Every structure is written in structure tokens, then in C-alpha cells.
Amino acid sequence: xxxxxxxxxxxxxxxxxxxxxxxxxTGEYVGPFPSGAPAIFIDQAARCGSRSLIISAxxxxxxxxxxxxxLQRDGVDVSRIKVLEGQTTGVAFVTYQKDGERDxxxxxxxxxxxxxxxxxxxxxxxxxxxxFHVMGSSIYNRNTYLAITKGIELCLKQGGKISxxxxxxxxIITDNEKRNLLIEILYQSHIILLGEKELSYLMGEEQExxxxxxxxxxxxxxxxxxxGKRGATLYTPNNTVHVGAYPVEEVDSTGAGDCFxxxxxxxxxQGLRPEVAVRLASLAGAKAVTKKGPMEGNTTLEELKRMxxxxxxxxxx
Amino acid sequence: xxxxxxxxxxxxxxxxxxxxxxxxxTGEYVGPFPSGAPAIFIDQAARCGSRSLIISAxxxxxxxxxxxxxLQRDGVDVSRIKVLEGQTTGVAFVTYQKDGERDxxxxxxxxxxxxxxxxxxxxxxxxxxxxFHVMGSSIYNRNTYLAITKGIELCLKQGGKISxxxxxxxxIITDNEKRNLLIEILYQSHIILLGEKELSYLMGEEQExxxxxxxxxxxxxxxxxxxGKRGATLYTPNNTVHVGAYPVEEVDSTGAGDCFxxxxxxxxxQGLRPEVAVRLASLAGAKAVTKKGPMEGNTTLEELKRMxxxxxxxxxx
Numbered sequence: 015x016x017x018x019x020x021x022x023x024x025x026x027x028x029x030x031x032x033x034x035x036x037x038x039x040t041g042e043y044v045g046p047f048p049s050g051a052p053a054i055f056i057d058q059a060a061r062c063g064s065r066s067l068i069i070s071a072x073x074x075x076x077x078x079x080x081x082x083x084x085l086q087r088d089g090v091d092v093s094r095i096k097v098l099e100g101q102t103t104g105v106a107f108v109t110y111q112k113d114g115e116r117d118x119x120x121x122x123x124x125x126x127x128x129x130x131x132x133x134x135x136x137x138x139x140x141x142x143x144x145x146f147h148v149m150g151s152s153i154y155n156r157n158t159y160l161a162i163t164k165g166i167e168l169c170l171k172q173g174g175k176i177s178x179x180x181x182x183x184x185x186i187i188t189d190n191e192k193r194n195l196l197i198e199i200l201y202q203s204h205i206i207l208l209g210e211k212e213l214s215y216l217m218g219e220e221q222e223x224x225x226x227x228x229x230x231x232x233x234x235x236x237x238x239x240x241x242g243k244r245g246a247t248l249y250t251p252n253n254t255v256h257v258g259a260y261p262v263e264e265v266d267s268t269g270a271g272d273c274f275x276x277x278x279x280x281x282x283x284q285g286l287r288p289e290v291a292v293r294l295a296s297l298a299g300a301k302a303v304t305k306k307g308p309m310e311g312n313t314t315l316e317e318l319k320r321m322x323x324x325x326x327x328x329x330x331x
Numbered sequence: 332x333x334x335x336x337x338x339x340x341x342x343x344x345x346x347x348x349x350x351x352x353x354x355x356x357t358g359e360y361v362g363p364f365p366s367g368a369p370a371i372f373i374d375q376a377a378r379c380g381s382r383s384l385i386i387s388a389x390x391x392x393x394x395x396x397x398x399x400x401x402l403q404r405d406g407v408d409v410s411r412i413k414v415l416e417g418q419t420t421g422v423a424f425v426t427y428q429k430d431g432e433r434d435x436x437x438x439x440x441x442x443x444x445x446x447x448x449x450x451x452x453x454x455x456x457x458x459x460x461x462x463f464h465v466m467g468s469s470i471y472n473r474n475t476y477l478a479i480t481k482g483i484e485l486c487l488k489q490g491g492k493i494s495x496x497x498x499x500x501x502x503i504i505t506d507n508e509k510r511n512l513l514i515e516i517l518y519q520s521h522i523i524l525l526g527e528k529e530l531s532y533l534m535g536e537e538q539e540x541x542x543x544x545x546x547x548x549x550x551x552x553x554x555x556x557x558x559g560k561r562g563a564t565l566y567t568p569n570n571t572v573h574v575g576a577y578p579v580e581e582v583d584s585t586g587a588g589d590c591f592x593x594x595x596x597x598x599x600x601q602g603l604r605p606e607v608a609v610r611l612a613s614l615a616g617a618k619a620v621t622k623k624g625p626m627e628g629n630t631t632l633e634e635l636k637r638m639x640x641x642x643x644x645x646x647x648x
Contacts, residue, residue, distance in 0.1 A: 028345065028360065037393025038400070040624070043345065043360045075436050076354025083355070102438050105422065119392050121419050124441040307357070 015142035016067035022052030022152025025104035047307035058276025060089040077103035101126035123154040140168040150180035177205035260300035269308030274299035332459035333384035339369035339469025342421035364624035375593025377406040394420035418443035440471040457485040467497035494522035577617035586625030591616035
């Protein structure tokens with residue numbers, strides 16, 4: 015039975031080939047690539063050696079099969095991915111602006127993964143669940159929200175913990191209602207992974223230290239603020255650890271944060287110390303940006319441990 | 332007020348760059364291109380000089396804007412294209428098999444254009460309507476079917492005629508119920524444009540001549556069987572005209588049939604004889620396949636008339 019479980023969108027990503035391409039203009043794209051924040055997360059959690067399950071839905075089409083085969087190959091339990099006849103697998107188009115920002119056009123909530131619901135979430139799947147991971151991006155309709163809420167309940171009921179990445183994107187979080195749902199989950203989470211802006215956006219307070227103290231005071235055990243090229247900071251009730259970024263040539267940052275999260279939770283699940291897990295996660299994130307495609311830079315724990323030894327001149331224990 | 336009106340999907344098309352690409356594998360694509368069978372038809376009808384209107388819906392995104400600008404530039408009345416916040420413009424992905432067949436993955440009925448409904452079809456828009464054109468591909472949900480049915484009624488009520496292209500695709504027409512809806516429209520149509528296989532599929536009879544006689548017997552005025560590289564045949568109650576294909580180097584056949592239809596109906600609307608209109612339409616279809624992109628090979632009536640004079644050594648009268 016799975017130790018790490020997530021619920022949410024499985025997509026393909028179709029990526030602009032050149033910088034500064036616009037959706038209004040014909041251009042070249044590369045894709046499809048397996049994608050979807052929870053899918054990238056769970057793929058990486060499995061590759062790092064934890065028993066991992068995703069609850070999701072795809073269409074009966076080539077885009078869905080591509081994802082299914084990838085997750086299966088990497089060791090994810092795919093038995094709870096519904097294949098829906100008459101629905102189409104979700105798609106995300108992405109273009110890259112000059113300033114490094116990305117623009118998206120999504121078919122998600124209206125695609126096959128829009129049909130994930132509570133009925134897909136079974137108590138027996140959660141019997142051995144240590145971590146239930148929530149991606150904020152997966153709250154794109156009421157069905158998926160209710161499915162996620164049920165997942166949280168089932169996980170907590172049998173002693174598991176909640177990990178959470180709000181994954182706030184301007185195209186998806188358009189209203190205050192959604193923000194409130196994210197805050198609700200934030201306060202139930204034991205492991206919180208997020209960007210600097212997300213933290214202040216959700217908490218309504220600019221000072222990171224204050225926000226972190228509030229969350230630790232309300233029961234969070236580990237908070238990781240991801241800062242991209244500037245590394246990451248791990249906060250626990252007793253410790254603050256800053257990890258510098260591993261120097262790499264960035265090809266494509268899409269999915270790196272999800273890969274970071276999958277590595278971190280998988281390492282914690284396997285008993286590694288948070289200080290070591292955050293470094294391994296940071297290395298995984300760095301590795302991820304060297305490959306074009308959201309899931310293409312995912313990697314194994316063995317390789318991350320090798321990178322760790324090389325970079326830190328010590329074993330990851 | 333518009334003389335030619337259609338209702339249906341506006342999409343972007345994203346096309347595989349190489350032959351024999353598979354949806355399951357990462358590859359290169361070119362797009363977005365303005366698309367959607369009724370959009371291609373109406374764009375061409377407008378370019379050929381008839382006052383043309385499309386009733387449709389797009390998302391508030393780059394893909395939608397691309398279509399809107401193209402149709403507007405080419406003279407289509409775009410005032411009845413709804414721009415829906417929170418919905419995404421439809422997308423069609425297309426790959427080309429070795430044998431020339433195409434495979435599609437669609438976001439249509441679940442996209443913005445899935446929200447076209449009866450309320451979008453206003454009697455006053457039909458005041459001057461000479462031709463209401465129906466694309467079979469547009470019957471992808473009950474809403475659009477009802478909208479189209481209302482369009483047929485309003486057009487007939489004030490003395491206009493129905494033109495129809497069943498546009499049957501294996502991915503869309505999956506059940507007998509849809510086939511019956513198409514047959515219902517077929518029997519109400521004055522101008523019928525279709526492929527050989529579509530005719531026998533809908534009529535349940537292999538012999539073309541028999542099928543044509545049945546349709547003419549039930550009130551059809553012009554039936555055009557499109558045969559791609561083998562030309563086209565025009566049947567009227569008094570005449571049968573075969574038109575050979577204009578020799579061109581085929582780059583992309585997508586949209587050529589819709590461009591053929593837009594030309595034919597626009598020419599008939601402007602009083603050209605069916606024998607001349609079918610030749611101009613055939614030239615337009617030939618021109619269309621020389622350009623990559625469903626709507627990129629659309630052209631003006633002036634250019635088609637020039638091609639006509641060159642090819643037939645006479646004026647198109």
C-alpha cells in the first residue's frame with residue numbers, strides 16, 4: 015500500500031520553443047510532455063523510493079497514455095487513474111516571456127481531470143499512508159476540492175501527515191474564495207513547501223519570519239521557502255537551515271518546484287533528517303531545470319546522493 | 332446584415348511538424364493556427380465578398396484573440412462571438428500518419444465553444460440571411476444542436492436556404508444518434524457538400540447515383556461530392572458536372588473542404604452559376620492545400636477568378 019498519496023491533475027505540457035513567443039501568433043512548440051504538478055511530485059516521490067499513489071483521471075487518448083506509461087515506468091501506483099471515454103486529457107500550453115515569466119493557457123478543469131471526485135478517494139488506499147500531499151493547483155473545481163478534503167481526513171484519521179504546496183498561479187487562483195481554501199489547508203499541514211511570494215500572498219503579511227512563526231505555532235513541523243536560484247530555507251521549530259542553490263545551466267524551470275517537493279517528502283518518508291532532505295530536494299530541483307519538460311529532469315535518490323556527496327563532501331545522513 | 336450565417340466551433344489547430352508523429356511521444360508542433368470548420372468556411376465566404384456572420388464562443392485568451400483578429404481582418408462580422416471569461420478557447424491537435432490519414436485530439440465540446448446555445452441565435456440577425464450553413468462537426472453537444480436547429484428555422488422562416496457539410500469525423504461521430512441528427516439536417520438542405528464516404532455512411536446506400544437521386548427527390552438543389560485529388564462532382568436536378576482537381580503540391584489538406592464550401596456558397600450567394608461556382612470552389616480547395624494551417628490558404632474571389640481564367644481559358648461567368 016502507498017506511503018505517499020496525492021490527488022490532482024494529470025496533463026500534457028506543450029511548450030513554446032522560443033523565448034518571447036506569443037499565444038496570438040503561430041510559432042513552434044515542443045510536446046507533449048507528461049505534466050501536472052501532482053503527477054510530477056508523485057513521479058519523483060516514487061523515483062526516490064517511496065511507495066506512491068496518485069488519484070486522477072485522463073482521457074482515452076495518446077496524451078493520457080503517455081502520462082500513464084511514464085508514471086508506471088517510474089514506479090507510481092496508477093491503479094487509481096481513471097481513463098474516461100469521451101473526455102480529453104488535460105493540456106497546458108506555456109510560453110516564456112523575456113523577463114523569465116511564463117504565460118499559460120489551460121484545459122484542466124474542463125478536461126478529464128476535472129472529473130476527479132470524492133468517490134475516487136477510498137479509505138482502504140490510505141491504510142499505510144504516511145503523507146498525503148496537496149497541490150494548490152489541484153483545487154480547480156469543487157469536485158477536486160472535496161476529493162482533496164476527503165484525502166486529508168482519511169490521512170489524518172489513520173495518523174498520516176499532510177504536506178502542501180500551494181502552487182499559486184495567477185491563471186488559476188483568481189478569487190478570494192480559492193485563497194481561503196488554500197489557507198484552510200495551509201493551517202492543517204505538517205510539511206509546507208512554497209515560494210516567498212506565495213507565503214506573503216496567503217498569510218497577508220510581508221515578513222517571512224512572522225509568517226513562519228505563525229505556521230509553526232499552529233502545528234506545522236517543517237516549512238520550506240523555495241527561492242529558485244537563491245536556494246531554499248528550511249524552518250523547523252528548533253532550527254533554520256539555508257541551502258544555497260546548486261549551480262546549473264537552466265533550460266526549463268517548469269516542474270522544478272514539484273520535483274523538489276516530491277524529493278523532500280519521499281526523503282522524510284524514508285527517515286532522512288529534514289536538513290539532509292532539503293539539500294537533496296534542492297539538488298533535485300537544480301537537476302530538474304537542466305531538462306526541457308516538466309518531468310524530464312526527475313531523477314533517482316541514488317543519483318541525488320551521489321550529487322550530494324560530490325557537492326557537500328560528506329554522505330547524506 | 333449578413334447574407335451567409337453559420338454557427339459552431341472556433342478553435343486553434345496545433346499541427347505535428349513531421350509525418351508519422353504520435354501523440355504518445357514528444358515531438359515538434361506548429362501552431363496555433365486559426366481553425367474550426369465553420370470558422371474556416373465563414374472566413375472564406377467573407378473573403379469571397381459575401382456579408383458573413385459566425386455565431387460562436389471563445390475564451391478570453393491568446394488563442395481566442397488570434398481567431399477573432401483573423402476573422403475580423405477578413406471581413407467576417409464577429410459581433411456574435413462571445414468571449415467567455417473562465418473558459419478556454421478550443422484546441423485541435425492533429426498528427427499525420429504515413430498513409431495520409433490524420434489523427435486528432437480535441438478540446439471542443441468542453442471548451443468555450445461548448446457554450447454556444449439557442450440564446451445566441453437572434454431572429455434579427457437572420458433578417459437578410461440567404462444561406463445558413465451547417466457543419467456536422469458543430470453538433471458536438473445538445474446546446475449547439477439546438478442553436479443550429481434554431482438557425483435552420485429562422486433561415487427557412489424568412490426564405491433563406493440551408494447549406495450543409497456533414498463533416499463526419501471518426502472522433503466526433505461515435506454513435507447512431509448523431510448520425511440521425513445529421514440525416515435530419517441533410518434532408519432539409521438545399522446545398523449539400525460532402526465526401527464520397529460521408530454520402531454512403533449517412534444514406535446507408537453504396538451507389539452514389541442512387542443517393543443523389545434520393546436527395547434531389549427530397550428537395551436538394553445542388554449536391555457536390557468532393558473527391559480531394561480526384562476533383563468534385565456537382566449534381567443539380569438538370570445537370571451533372573465533373574470538375575477535375577487543379578494540380579498543386581499538397582502541403583496540408585486540413586480545412587480545404589471548408590474553404591471549398593465557403594467559396595461555393597459565397598459564389599452562389601453572389602449569383603454565379605453552380606457550374607462556375609463549383610470550379611471556383613475547386614480552385615479554392617486546391618489553393619488551400621498549398622499552405623500549412625487550416626485557414627492559411629483561404630483566398631479572395633479576385634484571385635480565384637484569375638486562376639479560373641488561366642486554367643479554363645475563359646472568364647468565370
